[in-house]
Amino acid sequence: GQQVMQIPQYQHVQEGEDFTTYCNSSTTLSNIQWYKQRPGGHPVFLIQLVKSGEVKKQKRLTFQFGEAKKNSSLHITATQTTDVGTYFCASSNTGKLIFGQGTTLQVKP
């Protein structure tokens, strides 16, 4: 069935360092969504990418969708302690939204 694999599982960075998480699929994805879950909270939608090669930015966050629509990445420039949490990619080729395992980011002040 449809699966999205996410790496790394955990990342510890010093405040001010950059952070990237990757999402990969063996099949072509019709779209990719990214969510953030703060510790003890619920997933919150960040963005959706639909087009091949699409790049979107939200302040320090940059989201990319691969040319083949089989991978995606989220890059955070100059991390801050407020960036702490788990970042999930998710895709819905058939209407049901399947989540990757998530990357948990820890930021040391």
Next chain:
Amino acid sequence: DAGVIQSPRHEVTEMGQEVTLRCKPISGHNSLFWYRQTMMRGLELLIYFNNNVPIDDSGMPEDRFSAKMPNASFSTLKIQPSEPRDSAVYFCASRIATGRTGELFFGEGSRLTVL
């Protein structure tokens, strides 16, 4: 505007007891999803509904789990009988289904502990 509302927020019960989790989606949303989150298995999709009709329940672990959506503003997830391995956070989420896309809005979750 009110978001997705789930109840109870926390439930502690003993093995063998029936558990009912409740969800009120955002008004106007026509798709509803139930997810289970654990450290080991991450966010697992259990079942989702479109226009109150169950579309895919392939993620429902066993016959002990059942979900209903009697109307557009209410859904339940029932576990009977409950087992310790059912301990998890259960999230309900809703969205306006537009083809295969659409932002998903999550409730705050129901944390279930089965002793």
